[in-house]
Amino acid sequence: MAGYALVLAAVSIAVYAAYRLLLPKPIPGIPYNEAASRSILGDIPAMLSEGKEAGFSWMISQASKRPGPLFQFFLGPFDKPFVLLTDYRESRDVLLRRKEWDRSNWSIDLLGGQVAKHHINMKTGPVWKAHRRLLQDLMSPSFLNDVAAPNIYHSAEGLVRLWREKARVANDRSFSTETDVYYAALDAVLDFGFGESFPHRGIPHQQKLIDTMTTSNDDSLSKDDDVIEFAKAPVHETLESMLLIADAIGAVADTGLAKLGWWWRNLQPAERKAHSVRDSLVKEQVLMAKDRLLQEDSEAKSKIKSAVDFMVNREKTFAEKDGRQPVFWSDDIRDEILGFVVAGHDTTSTTLLWAVKYLTDSPNAQKKLRDALRSTHSNSYAEGRTPTYREISSANCAYLEAFLEESLRLANTVPILERQCDKDTVILGHHLPKGTTLLLATNGPSITETSRQIDESLRSESSRLAAKERDLSEWSSHNPGAFFPERWLEENPGSDELSFNPQAGPTLPFGLGLRGCFGRKLAYLELRLMVTLLVWNFEFKPTPARLSGYEPVDGLTHKPKTSYVRLESVQE
Numbered sequence: 395m396a397g398y399a400l401v402l403a404a405v406s407i408a409v410y411a412a413y414r415l416l417l418p419k420p421i422p423g424i425p426y427n428e429a430a431s432r433s434i435l436g437d438i439p440a441m442l443s444e445g446k447e448a449g450f451s452w453m454i455s456q457a458s459k460r461p462g463p464l465f466q467f468f469l470g471p472f473d474k475p476f477v478l479l480t481d482y483r484e485s486r487d488v489l490l491r492r493k494e495w496d497r498s499n500w501s502i503d504l505l506g507g508q509v510a511k512h513h514i515n516m517k518t519g520p521v522w523k524a525h526r527r528l529l530q531d532l533m534s535p536s537f538l539n540d541v542a543a544p545n546i547y548h549s550a551e552g553l554v555r556l557w558r559e560k561a562r563v564a565n566d567r568s569f570s571t572e573t574d575v576y577y578a579a580l581d582a583v584l585d586f587g588f589g590e591s592f593p594h595r596g597i598p599h600q601q602k603l604i605d606t607m608t609t610s611n612d613d614s615l616s617k618d619d620d621v622i623e624f625a626k627a628p629v630h631e632t633l634e635s636m637l638l639i640a641d642a643i644g645a646v647a648d649t650g651l652a653k654l655g656w657w658w659r660n661l662q663p664a665e666r667k668a669h670s671v672r673d674s675l676v677k678e679q680v681l682m683a684k685d686r687l688l689q690e691d692s693e694a695k696s697k698i699k700s701a702v703d704f705m706v707n708r709e710k711t712f713a714e715k716d717g718r719q720p721v722f723w724s725d726d727i728r729d730e731i732l733g734f735v736v737a738g739h740d741t742t743s744t745t746l747l748w749a750v751k752y753l754t755d756s757p758n759a760q761k762k763l764r765d766a767l768r769s770t771h772s773n774s775y776a777e778g779r780t781p782t783y784r785e786i787s788s789a790n791c792a793y794l795e796a797f798l799e800e801s802l803r804l805a806n807t808v809p810i811l812e813r814q815c816d817k818d819t820v821i822l823g824h825h826l827p828k829g830t831t832l833l834l835a836t837n838g839p840s841i842t843e844t845s846r847q848i849d850e851s852l853r854s855e856s857s858r859l860a861a862k863e864r865d866l867s868e869w870s871s872h873n874p875g876a877f878f879p880e881r882w883l884e885e886n887p888g889s890d891e892l893s894f895n896p897q898a899g900p901t902l903p904f905g906l907g908l909r910g911c912f913g914r915k916l917a918y919l920e921l922r923l924m925v926t927l928l929v930w931n932f933e934f935k936p937t938p939a940r941l942s943g944y945e946p947v948d949g950l951t952h953k954p955k956t957s958y959v960r961l962e963s964v965q966e
Contacts, residue, residue, distance in 0.1 A: 418468035421475050423824050426466045427456065436468025438650045449647070449948025450809040453478055454838045463839065463846050464824060469500075470650040476500070477826060478810075478833040481848060482840040482900035484822060487857040488813055488832065489906040497909060498814035498831045504647055507656030508639050511726045512733035518908065525730060526912065527712070531704040532734070533915050537586075539787060541699060545585030546920050547783035550927040552597040553578040557932065559604045560624060561961040568621045568937045568958040571750055574600060575957070579743035580633060582920060583735050588679045589700030594630040603627040620938050621958070632675050635668040639732070640740045644949025676728050680706065684722045701734060738913055741807050742920050744951040745903075748805035749798070749925060751954060752877050753934040755942060759797065759879055764929050764964070766793035786926050787919060795894040796882035798921050802903035804877055806837040809952045811905050823852040836902040840868065842875050869899045935960040 418436050420426050430437040437453075444452050457465035463481040479485055488495050502515045509515065513525035531537055553574060560569055577596025584592055603625060642665065646655035659665050683706040687698070698707055706722055713720035721727075753760045770791040771781040781789075811834040818828050826832070839846050845868050850858060872878050881899065883892040904911035911917070928934075936942070941958040 416472065418475060421466055421477065421824070421826065421830070424464050424466045424475075424477060425460050425462060426468070426475070430468050433468075434471050435650070436470065436473075438469060442648065450833075451806075451946050451948050451952065453833070454480065454809065454835050457835070458838050458843065461846070463822060463848060467833075473500075474827075474829060474831070476831045476833055477821070478835060479821065480835045480839045481822070481846065482902070483857055483861070484848075484853065485811070485834040485902065486906060487854055487860065488821075488834065489811070489910070491856040491860070492819070492854070494815045494817050494819050495813035495832065496816060498812045499829075500652070500814070500831050501812050503652035503656075505643060507646060507652070507660065508642060509729040509733045509736070511729035513730065513912070514733060514737075525726065528705055528708050528727075529730060529734070529912065531708055532701050533912070537701070537704055538915060538919055539784075541701070541704075542586040542916060542919060543783045543787045543923065546582045546923045547786075547927070549578050549582035549585060549597065550924045552581065552595075552601070553924070554927055554931050556597055556601050556604060557928075557959070557961055558963055559601070561932070561963065563604065563607050563624075564622045564960075566960065566962075567619075568941055568960040569624055571747060571957045571959050573626050575746050575750070576637065576739070576743045577629070577633075578924070579746065579920070580636065580739045582742075583738040584633075587701045587731070587735050587738070589703065591682050591700075592675070592679060594632055596629050596633055599627040599629050600624075621941065632671055635671040635675075636735060636739070638665075638668050639672075639736045640950040647949070672732060673728060676731050677723055680723050680727060680731070702731060705731070734913070738916065738920075740951050741913075742917055742924075744953050745802060745805050745807045745917075745921060746924055747954050747957045748807070749801040749921070750928070750934065750957065750959060751942070751944070752797075752801055752804070753929065754937060754959060756877050757936075759877065760929065760934060762879075763793055763797050763925075766791055767926055767930060770794075780927060780930055783923060786923055792883060792892055792894040793879065794922065794926065795896075796879040798918065798925065799882050799894075799896065799901065800877060800879040801921075803901040804837075804842060804875075805903070806842075806946075806952045807903065808905075809836055809948065810834065811836060811902065820854070822848065834902070841900045841902065844869070844874060867897065867899045874899075931963065932959075933962045933964050935962055 416434050418431050418433075420431055427437060427440065430440065433439065441449065441452050453465075453467055456467075457478050457480050463479060463484070465478045465480075466475040467478060469476050479488070496517050497514070502517075505512070506515050511525075513522050513529070516522040516525065556574060560574075574597070577600065581595045581597050584595065642659060646652055646659060649655040660669070679702050683700070683702045686703065687706050687710060698704060705727065709722060709727070710720050753763075767781075768775040770789050771785055774781040774785065813832050813834065815826060815828060815830055815832070819826050821832070835841070853861075869881065872881055882894055882896070884895045884898070886893040904914040904917070937958045937960050941956050943956055945955040947953045947955050
C-alpha cells in the first residue's frame with residue numbers, strides 16, 4: 395500500500411507540475427487579467443462568456459480600463475501572450491518604420507484554413523511580392539474607373555430599386571438592411587471580379603420576391619406597428635458558399651485553436667461541399683478568361699473586363715517575360731481570387747451597414763451630405779437625374795469624403811491589426827521577446843477616445859523623430875467617440891469652401907505601410923458610389939430605439955448587431 399501511495403503522490407505531483415508548466419507565462423511589467431493567468435485556457439472563457447458581442451471589442455474594452463497603453467492577453471493553450479497596443483502614434487511607428495514586425499503566425503493560421511495561398515497569409519518576401527505583382531492591375535486607374543466603377547454603380551442601382559419597393563410596401567415602417575447590403579456588396583464584387591460570364595447575383599432574387607407583394611398587408615410579411623421583416627429569397631449555392639467563408643473564419647477564431655478548428659471544420663460535409671463549389675466556380679471563370687484572352691483577334695484587349703481577366707493577362711505577361719509557359723490555374727490563383735472576393739465584400743458591406751446607421755442617427759450630417767452632393771452634381775440635380783458613375787468617381791465633394799472617413803474611423807470594421815516580431819524588441823519601454831504577437835487597436839484610446847499621456851522618452855527613436863518632422867494631430871476638440879464629419883474639414887485659404895484633410899487626426903481603417911490593405915482605393919470607390927446613390931435617393935428617417943443600438947458582433951469583421959432603416963424617397 396505504501397508503494398501505491400508513493401506512486402499516486404508522484405503522479406499527482408507530476409500532473410500538477412505539468413499543469414503549472416502549461417499555465418500562461420506573462421511578460422513582466424505588462425498588465426493582464428490575473429484570473430486568466432491561472433487557467434490553461436487563459437482569457438478565452440471570459441471572452442466567450444460575453445457572447446458573440448465580445449471578441450476584439452471585449453479585449454479593447456478590457457485594455458481601456460487600465461491606465462497604460464499596453465495590455466496582454468492569453469488567447470490559446472500553450473501560446474505566448476498577445477500584447478494589445480492602444481496608442482495611435484506607436485501603432486503608426488510599428489506599421490511604417492519598425493522593420494522587425496511582419497504578419498503574425500496567428501493571423502496566418504486563422505485565415506489559412508480558407509485561403510492559405512492568399513498574399514495576406516504570407517510573410518513579406520519574394521513569394522509575397524510575386525503575388526502582389528499578379529494583382530497590381532486591380533488598383534490601376536483603368537481597372538477602377540473602367541471596370542470596377544460601372545459595376546459597383548450597377549449594383550448600387552439595384553439596391554436603390556429594391557429599397558424603393560421595400561419602402562413602398564413597408565409604408566413608413568422600418569425594415570432590416572443586413573441581407574440587402576450584403577448581397578449588394580457581393581453582387582458588386584462578382585460583377586467586377588468575374589464580369590458577365592458569372593450569371594448569379596443576390597439582389598435580383600430579393601427584387602423578384604418584393605415584386606410579388608402589393609402592400610404591407612401581404613400575408614408573407616412578419617410585422618408589427620413599426621417594423622416589417624421581409625422574407626429572404628434563396629440564392630444560388632455559389633453565392634452562399636462565398637458568404638460562408640467569413641462565417642467560417644469567425645467561428646474558428648472563437649475556438650482559440652485555429653489549426654485544430656480548421657482541421658475539424660474541414661472534415662464536415664457542408665464545409666467540404668462549400669469548398670468544392672467555390673473551387674469549381676473560380677476554376678471555370680479563370681479558364682473562360684484564359685480562352686477570351688488567347689483569342690487571336692484584334693479585339694483581344696477589349697476582352698479584359700473583369701478582375702479575373704486582368705490577373706490572367708498579368709500571368710501571361712509574366713510568363714512571356716520569364717520565358718516559361720503561363721500557369722493560369724493553380725492554388726495560388728484560386729486563393730488570390732477568393733480572397734479578393736471575400737475581402738472586397740465583407741469589409742465594404744460591414745462599413746456600409748455602419749454608415750447607414752450614422753445617416754439615420756445624424757439628421758444634420760445627412761442633410762449636409764445631401765446638400766453637398768446636390769451642389770457638387772448641380773447639373774444632375776437640375777436635370778432630375780442621378781449622377782453617373784463617372785461623375786461621382788471624378789467629383790471632389792469634401793463633405794462626402796469627410797462623411798466616409800468618419801464612418802470608417804468609428805465603424806472599426808477591422809477592430810484589430812496584428813504584427814509579430816522576428817527578434818527581441820521594445821515597445822514603450824517594455825521588452826517583448828522574439829515571436830510576440832502585437833495587436834494594434836483601430837479604436838479606443840487616441841482614435842475613438844482621448845489619448846493617454848505617455849512619457850516621450852519611452853517612445854522609440856523613430857517615433858520621436860517622426861513627431862518632430864511632422865505634426866501628429868490628435869482629436870483634441872469634439873468628443874472623439876461622437877460621429878462628427880466636420881472634424882475632417884478645414885478652412886481653405888482664399889476660399890469660402892472647406893477642404894477635406896485626410897490627415898486631420900488618428901485613424902487606422904486600412905492599416906499603414908507595406909502591409910496595409912491592398913484594396914484601399916477600391917473600398918473608397920465602392921463606398922463613394924454606394925453612399926452617393928443612397929443619399930441621393932432616400933431620406934433615412936429615425937428608427938425605433940430597440941432597432942438603432944450600436945452593439946457589435948465580432949467575427950471576421952466588426953458588424954452592427956442590428957441594422958434597420960425607415961426610408962422616404964427624395965428622388966424618383
